[in-house]
Amino acid sequence: MTIRPTVLAGFAIQALQANKMRSFLTMLGVIIGVGAVIVMMAIGQGTQNQVLSRINQLGANRLTVMAGAQGGPPGRTTSAGNPLTLSDVEDISQLSFVKAVAPTVRGSVVATQGNHTWNTGITGTTPEMADISSLVLQSGRFFNQADLKAASPVAVLGQTAYENLFSYGVDPVGSQIRLQGISFRVIGLLRPVGATAGSDQDDVIYIPVTTAQIRLLGTSNQLVNAITVEVQDQAYMDRVQADITSLLRKKHRLTEAQEDDFRIMNNAQIQEQVESVTGTLTLFLAAVAGISLVVGGIGIMNIMLVSVTERTREIGVRMAIGASKRDILAQFLLEAVLMSLGGSLIGILLGMVATEVFAMVTTWPVAISLSSVLLAVGTASIIGIFFGFYPARHAANLNPAQALSYE
Amino acid sequence: MSTVDQVPLIQCRGITKVYPLSGVEVHALRGVDLNIAQGEMVAIMGASGSGKSTLMNILGCMDRQTGGSYLLEGIDVSTLDDSQLATLRNRKLGFVFQRYNLLARSTALHNVELPLFYAGFSPAEAKKEALLALEQVGLRDLAGHRPNQMSGGQQQRVAIARAVVNHPLVLLADEPTGALDTVSSVEIMQLFQRMHNERGVTVIIVTHEPNIADFCPRKVVMRDGVVVSDDNPSGSHRTMEEA
Structure with missing residues (x-):
């Protein structure tokens, strides 16, 4: 029988509470990162929605045929121009x-x-x-x-x-x-x-x-x-x-060689192009915000490394009384994931508030989508696991005898 | 006089330990032979640097020997992996350290509960067992105190409660009185004797103080990484009457 997950979670929460200020400051990086992702994606999504709804007003299943050739260099003689x-x-x-x-x-x-x-x-x-x-x-x-x-x-x-x-x-x-x-x-x-x-x-x-x-x-x-x-x-x-x-x-009796002497505007194509452009814009904004999320993750890793060093003796004691490598790894990983998840929850709330304030002040169209929230939470937990793993593994691989004699 | 058919609890054969220290190899143990039978109370003595703490770490499965063999209950410990060693430390061994090594931010109760948690106990079961252990060391009333609210002697008694709470076969103590005054030292040694008598646990105490070693029926003396004197080298069990 091994340690119960709830007990392990208790250890992790206790450790985070023991250093409240430090835990909060570490979470702040993730809070800002997630908040930025939420706001940026809301702006990108809102812009896309607005443009698409305007196109929809024009009718997405409409074609417009206009007389005259498409583009072409000026002065170029085209066909009769019916x-x-x-x-x-x-x-x-x-x-x-x-x-x-x-x-x-x-x-x-x-x-x-x-x-x-x-x-x-x-x-x-x-x-x-x-x-x-x-x-x-x-x-x-x-x-x-x-x-x-x-x-x-x-x-x-x-x-x-x-x-x-x-x-x-x-x-x-x-x-x-x-x-x-x-x-x-x-x-x-x-x-x-x-x-x-x-x-x-x-x-x-x-x-x-x-x-x-x-x-x-x-x-x-x-x-x-x-x-x-x-x-x-x-x-x-x-x-x-x-x-x-x-x-x-x-x-119009055009031969194979002749170009069209009319143009057809396809609203569905325009809609696709707009969607692709604004979609890229949204992704770009999210990526920029995502960088701050990664920086937040590095902050977690940094603090966890410091924490492992500070608590070397504690790790030695836990190992001496029966904690396995897995138990130690799980505890420190859990501490990192709790910080990034807690940070992302606060970040979501803060991002939503900031989005509303931004929309009120600038009257810019915004739309908070479920996908942006899920993306932020998903990224934050992956970051917690990714950046928490190295310090946790470092802790788990300590030799119990050496950890206990660490000054 | 000896009961040869009985397998000793602890069997060490030619144990060596080499530390690589900044390019130079330090030979901490140079071939230790030692048998300890179930239910013995042994003092391992020696000056600092004699290798007694290194031996203690190996006996406690906290470190692996470089050479030789160590059998605990007839099982070669070197064949076990890290997680099996962790289970061994949790169920069969109890540790007491010179500097108590309690978790500073946790109460006495939580410190004693820890080994039970790693054994998979629920919080309710762990609390019950831990309070019993604290009662046995006379500190039930201080269950809610943190280490910095207790004297050194009290902290060491909490550490002993933590060491015995899982009912181990062997209680290992590394200079358990090293940081205590004379009165507290005697109290702690009496507590070890009580645990030994009441629970029948095998006790191994590392010390350099002869008056502390005198609490133990058997004394093993080490120097320069080898055993130089042993009251009872066969490791067979001697009853108090025989001694």
């Missing part, structure tokens, strides 16, 4: 796994209402856009197929456009506004969305695409700037992107 047309919209909507398609015609206009004037962008589109872009109305309605067919002069306002055209608190629905001098009836007001990548998504006025082409912009009634495609499931994104590419290449 524009996108409403017939492309019709053809794309026939592809499999495509849930909805909406064209976009863009233009800059001067909008006036009463004595308010505001330079803004109009987006001419079809009713499908409301679903595809998850547009949420604050009041009124989005335009419907009848408005589209009739090319009705109706408009749905974004929050920024509304704020600049109307006095605060006035419901705009039913009012008349003028775009380039042409009178439009406001039928809906959108909820605020926020900015993405520096551009204000609320500074917009939606009108039917037919109205935009015929009444406002005077462009050909076939050409569109972009086509937004909603795919049934994110899993089919690449498949649909490939189908659209081959469809448009065929329609």
Whole structure:
């Protein structure tokens, strides 16, 4: 029969209590290290969450097709540069796994209402856009197929456009506004969305695409700037992107050698890229904080070595009355692990408090994840075992007779 | 007179011990032959440097001999591994040191409980046994005292309680009165005699003081790492009447 683990734990706790100040200072290294890991990972995770939720607002299962070749050096002659047309919209909507398609015609206009004037962008589109872009109305309605067919002069306002055209608190629905001098009836007001990548998504006025082409912009009634495609499931994104590419290449009669004369923006790909970038950022922050955790571990090792030297006679006595090498090793290892685990628990609490304070002071987005807590505790216990092992083994390998005669 | 068929508790044959000390080999023991029978009380005497403490460490399984053989209860100790030696020290041997070697931050009770804990006792069982041992050395009332709250004689009695609490076969004491005044020394030696008589434990005491050695029926004298005189070299058991 060997010593009971609870009794052994009692020995370790007693030894730590005997030197309270020293034990606390040793733990402090781990406390700061774990706290730093928690705070840094909360910041990294919070940033990632915010960026991803903005992308999700745009719709992760959306593709946007735009006219014009991708990148390329300036002055380089590309293929004919065929524009996108409403017939492309019709053809794309026939592809499999495509849930909805909406064209976009863009233009800059001067909008006036009463004595308010505001330079803004109009987006001419079809009713499908409301679903595809998850547009949420604050009041009124989005335009419907009848408005589209009739090319009705109706408009749905974004929050920024509304704020600049109307006095605060006035419901705009039913009012008349003028775009380039042409009178439009406001039928809906959108909820605020926020900015993405520096551009204000609320500074917009939606009108039917037919109205935009015929009444406002005077462009050909076939050409569109972009086509937004909603795919049934994110899993089919690449498949649909490939189908659209081959469809448009065929329609544009491009040869094998010619490059695409259009671009396709894949939100899922953008999301993946953002995830990978912010994930790397989070890891980097955690690694920097992790260094201080390792320094804390070295502190534990240092103090344990001092402790073993100081308690050489005690170790000799324990061996003389029957402690085996294993008992001595376990006791000193336990002391190190208790210090690093205790330090990590305090560090987690402190890190959580610091994270909240940081978030309140800076309004930076933060998110404490369970994985960061588990990572911190796991790392701390591994550090305790790793840095505690050498001093503990040193203690266990002492010769009892020599340890007892140690001065 | 001797009972030849009885195997001695301790059998040493040609024990040598060499310490490498800064490049020079120090021969602490140069061939010690010694038999000690179950139930003897032996004094090992000699000047400092005679090798008596080194012999004590080997007899107590705290150190390994360089050469020769040491049989305890007929078992060759050199064949045992470190953890078996630890068990041996815990169950069969009890140590008393010149400087008591109690854990300074622990109470008398906890110090006496320690060997029981290493034997796997639960805290409740250990406390019961330890209090009995403290009672036997007359210190039950001081169970909650720390070493610095006790006199030297009291500390050494706690150390004796710690040494006998696991009911060992052999009680080994290295200069147990070396740090004590005359009155306390006599008290301690009387306590060893009582343990010997009441428990039948074999007692081996290392000392350089003749009046301390006089408490023991058998005296072994060492000089320069060998035994130079022995009252009873056969190691057979002698009863008090025979002596």
